[in-house]
Amino acid sequence: MTVSLTIDNVTADYGTTRVLEDLSLHVAEGELVSLLGASGCGKTTTLRLVAGFLQPVAGSIRLGDRDLTRLPPHARNIGLVFQTYALFPHLTVRANVEFGLKQRGVGGSDRRRRAADMIDRVGLQGLADRYPANLSGGQRQRVALARALVIDPPLLMFDEPLSNLDARLRVDMRVEIRRLQQANGTTALYVTHDQEEAFSISDRVAIMNAGRIMQLDRPEVLYSCPANAFVADFVGFENMIPMRAVLESGDAVRARMADGTMLMLPKDRFTVPAQDFLLAARPEGLEVALEERPDGIPARLGLRTYLGRGYQYQCSTPAGEITAHGPLTQPYEPGMTAHLVPRPEQCCLLPAEPA
Amino acid sequence: MRPRTHPLLLAFAGLVFVFLLGPLVIILGAALSDTSFLTFPPRGLTLHWFANVFQVEAFKRTMLTSFLLAIGGTALSMTIGIPAAYALARYRIVLPRALANLFVLPILIPEIVMGFSLMKSLAIGWGMPIVASLLIGHALLVLPYCVRVVGASLNAFDFSIEEAAVSLGCPRWRAFFIVVLPNVKPGIIAGFILAFITSLNDVSVSIFLTGPGVSTLPIQLLAHMEQFFDPTIASVSVLLMFVTVAVMAVVERTLGLTFLTK
Amino acid sequence: MSSRLRAWLLATPATLLVLVFLVLPVLATLATTFGDPKGPFAPYAAFFTSKFRMAVLWRTMEVAVTTTLISLVVGFATAWVVARAPRRIKSIMIIAAVFPLLTGVVVRSFAWLVILGKNGILNDALLRIGAISEPLSMLYTQGAVVVAMVYLFVPLMVLTLVGVLEAIPQDLTEAAASLGATPSATFRQVILPMAVPGLIVGAVLVFTGSFTSYATPQLLGGERQMMMGTFLYQRAMVMFDWVGASTIAAVMVVVTLATVLAMSHLARRLNPVAG
Known part of the structure; x- marks a missing residue:
């Protein structure tokens, strides 16, 4: 029954x-x-x-x-x-x-x-x-x-x-x-x-x-x-960065963060849901790149902790404190500058909610 | 959501509470009655009978004796009961289990048997003065309250706090006074007050131990009732009820009255 | 100092107080009954063959058992209501039960003297409404003693049983309901069996308390309704028959201890939870 x-x-x-x-x-x-x-x-x-x-x-x-x-x-x-x-x-x-x-x-x-x-x-x-x-x-x-x-x-x-x-x-x-x-x-x-x-x-x-x-x-x-x-937030997208889409050009959308820093989101990887939106990222959804990247958020690496499968960094960015994971192969030193590049499979874009 | 209680059961419980409180209300009314006999509802209101209590020499004297005895007996019992309760709570494993039962023996042995035996041994056999045997009798009578109520507080106490004090350089005996005692204060106050009221109201032990010149208020009341039947007794009773109210207020403030349902 | 030594030092004064001033005198009382020149059991033979003494013992038993049974029923029903009352009303009801409990036995017995006396309030009221034409003599009857004893012990029973009922987790009654038990089935199959140990504790308290009481039978029963407590006093202090009084004391101790032991054994058997 x-x-x-x-x-x-x-x-x-x-x-x-x-x-x-x-x-x-x-x-x-x-x-x-x-x-x-x-x-x-x-x-x-x-x-x-x-x-x-x-x-x-x-x-x-x-x-x-x-x-x-x-x-x-x-x-x-x-x-x-x-x-x-x-x-x-x-x-x-x-x-x-x-x-x-x-x-x-x-x-x-x-x-x-x-x-x-x-x-x-x-x-x-x-x-x-x-x-x-x-x-x-x-x-x-x-x-x-x-x-x-x-x-x-x-x-x-x-x-x-x-x-x-x-x-x-x-x-x-x-x-x-x-x-x-x-x-x-x-x-x-x-x-x-x-x-x-x-x-x-x-x-x-x-x-x-x-x-x-x-x-x-x-x-x-x-x-x-x-x-x-x-x-x-509940399922582990720890980083939540408010953005506004300002320019659509060719294969990318350019978005602006609260302080004016620009970020390029490739269209083949991200679909922007609204003009004002949130970039929600798990720590492992942000790749730590040492070179200059237009599709990355500029950051200064802070405290490093060892997680077994990799390292975690507390990073200072224009959007505030962000947690990101770096590879196990190479521990970066605190104080280095880097770019945090969103990986689509570990990030999602959500329409901004009225405050 | 509470399932509803049957209305008949509610009515029954209501009657029970009328039964419990009614007689005490009657005494209050009788004490205020402007008649020379006991009656309820009071006919005419007066405080004359309360004044009369303090005119009767026997009441004045036994009232004082009873208060002093209750305070002295309880204090004596606490002085030796608290260390015992502490030893039981702190060193449970090294003490024989029967010891805890020994301290509640005064509850197990019928009070009247206790009173009779104390009179035979202490007062007559060993020739102790009346006051001394009364004091010991009352200390024994209230010992279970002291050990158990204080013990309940001590059992809830985390003794690692005491060890923390010792590890910080505080001598053991001092740690007891400045760390343990303040934390079990509610238990001590509640235990004291329950012991006090038990001693104050005692009949069965005191009846054997009082003697020429020394009596307690309940014993005096009993004797008075058998000869006179005027509102003075009701007035004394009301005064005793005021003591009860004060005791309840203290218990409520320390452990809470729900402590008594445990 | 070893902890064993420290523990004993702390516990010694209280241990001595009980041993020297309670155990010793009570043992001395019991010893008195065996030191009779007519033989070691003569006082007991005298007690158990005397019609009068046996009548006192049976009366005391009867009063204690009746008081216990009435207190159990009244106390359980009342505790049930108290335990399920909303918080505010519950605390008022607990205060109403604690107040008489902490008021002395003399005062509480006196109240019934005022109510049941020849010129008492009950007779007065009955006469006034014309229910009777002559005042009834209610004092110095077994009924008067039982009523006053029930009055004495119901608060104790209520408070004990409120604690027992509140210790039954609400989860259990909900589990029973979820398994299809009606409220009355839940009461019979879950609540009552779980309350039995508490009911036994309450019954023991009331039985031993009423069996050994003195002031209440003295005031409301008098000479006519002599009970063990008043009988002991009379033997000792009026007739100065110390062997007789000691025998009564011994019977009281045996009955009390036997009741406590038997009941706690029963409670353990009915309560596998503790084991």
């Missing part, structure tokens, strides 16, 4: 504070969509609205053709994995997993068999009679997963499920979660503040800020073509 989740124009308040503003989101059948953002961006609020722990002041939430908006949480039939796991400490692993089946009136033998199957599937063989207090973090996480999956819900939701695990286990568990979700073909909504986690696990990712979705797309698209300065 796979269905889609539709959130339509939902607005939500905490007391007198608006935490979600007119948010819409569609998660297709069998798709995993992540809500990604810093704490307070509204991602957990969205999840709690879908779960029914919060009531929206406007808008509707549908699961397939079932309207959830006014249903109490226990009638929604959604599998939920909590950040704290929220395992019942007074119940064994088996009883935790059976809990949801019991509520659904699944009879004794059927219930035991389904719970045992699920405990095996998440790799907890032999631990069914333990109490949560006697399990490791990773094992608890698996119980939480089994407990949510065993009720065979049309929608699975995850609230920062991996944030209490150590780094190695985090990677293992996210592969596991993805595997189980795809094997069941369950529609899923996944909340996290970890970009790598969201990108690695999701079909699509919604980057959120201040109660709104800033961009919703496939991870590849978000990573290479952010739609706005917020998303660009």
Whole structure:
């Protein structure tokens, strides 16, 4: 049973504070969509609205053709994995997993068999009679997963499920979660503040800020073509240089920076989106060239740090402090003058946003 | 979002709070009544009965005894209880685990048994003066409060701060006074005040240890009630409630009253 | 100085205070009961064969158990409301529970003397509305003692259980709801089992407190409703029967300690979380 989740124009308040503003989101059948953002961006609020722990002041939430908006949480039939796991400490692993089946009136033998199957599937063989207090973090996480999956819900939701695990286990568990979700073909909504986690696990990712979705797309698209300065900054375009296109001549556009310095952008490599625009560049998207280049930003190299795959320089430029990466083969000395040449595959041009 | 509480349950809880506070309001009303017998609602208002409290020599004397005893007993208990609490929190591993239980023994043993045993051994067996055995009895009675409330603060204290002070050249004993104590001050104040009120209100231990010439206010009140039944008792009770209010204010300012639900 | 020595130096005064001035005298009291010239267990034989003494023991048990059960029900319902109340109202309710708790037992028992007395407020009110024509004698009955004891211990129970209920993470009730548990199923299958250890702690506090109380039965029960505490006092200070009083004390210590041990064992068994 796979269905889609539709959130339509939902607005939500905490007391007198608006935490979600007119948010819409569609998660297709069998798709995993992540809500990604810093704490307070509204991602957990969205999840709690879908779960029914919060009531929206406007808008509707549908699961397939079932309207959830006014249903109490226990009638929604959604599998939920909590950040704290929220395992019942007074119940064994088996009883935790059976809990949801019991509520659904699944009879004794059927219930035991389904719970045992699920405990095996998440790799907890032999631990069914333990109490949560006697399990490791990773094992608890698996119980939480089994407990949510065993009720065979049309929608699975995850609230920062991996944030209490150590780094190695985090990677293992996210592969596991993805595997189980795809094997069941369950529609899923996944909340996290970890970009790598969201990108690695999701079909699509919604980057959120201040109660709104800033961009919703496939991870590849978000990573290479952010739609706005917020998303660009979020996915690692550290340098943001405001420019104005002043002259189009032949195969290049000439752009002026705030202080008047000119930069030539070859047309075969860059498409200027508007007259006023931002050049967003990752540190590795700026090539450090020692010779004079009309398509480079003049810079004086400052502090050098070693990164393993190369060196990073703090550079003073007419557009302010800029971070750029230089090759490993040749460390440059602080104080040298250079030009920083944008590489199109690691840079993008965004229309300037009204201040 | 909180699931709503059933209205019947709300009404029931309301009644419980009426039950809890009503009798105390009745005492207040009775203390203000311009009648020579206890009644509620008060008929005519007067502060005459409060003045009367201070006319009765026995009340004046026992009030003073009770206050001094509560302060003295608590101070004694704190003086030996704080080092013990510190030792338990700081050197938990080297001390036997049973020691912590020993310090709460005064709660475990019925107070009335404690009072009776102290009278037999201290007052009669060892011939201690009444005041001394009262002081020791009350110090014992409140020791669990001193050790546990201060201990709760000490357990939350990060002892690496003390080590930092020592590493900066501060002698250990001094580090205790200028680094540890200031950080557990709320616990000490709250513990002191809870111990104080426990001692002030005690009946079961004191009833055996008071004697000719030396009594405490609760014991005097009990004796008075069995003979007279006038609003003076209500007035004394109201004065004691004022002490309660003051105690609550101090606890609220130090650890917060929610401390008492833990 | 080794840390072991330092630890012991700091803990010694308190240890001595308890050992010398509490453990020793209480042991001496217990020893008294075995030193009887009529044989080591004679005082106990006398206690357990005396109709009157057994009646006192049973009455005390009955009052303590009744008080505990009523306090559990009333306290749990009230704590439930307090724990779920909005912050401001909650702190007002906590103040309302702490205030009587910190007010002395004499004052609180006195209030019921004023209410339940022959010329008391309740009789006065009932007479005035014509519900009765003669004042009822409510004082010196077991009911009066129980009412005053419940009054004494409900605040303690409420505060204990508010702490217990608030320690149950909201995540758990939400998890139960997400798994399809109705509010009443969540209450029965999650909240109640998790509150049991706290309920046991509360029950022990109230039982031992009421079993060993003195002032309340003295004021509201009098001679007619003699309980273990008042009986001990009377034996010791009115009849100067120290062996008899010591025997009563021994029975009280045994009952109290047995209750505490049995209940904490039960709490541990019902609470695998701690293990």
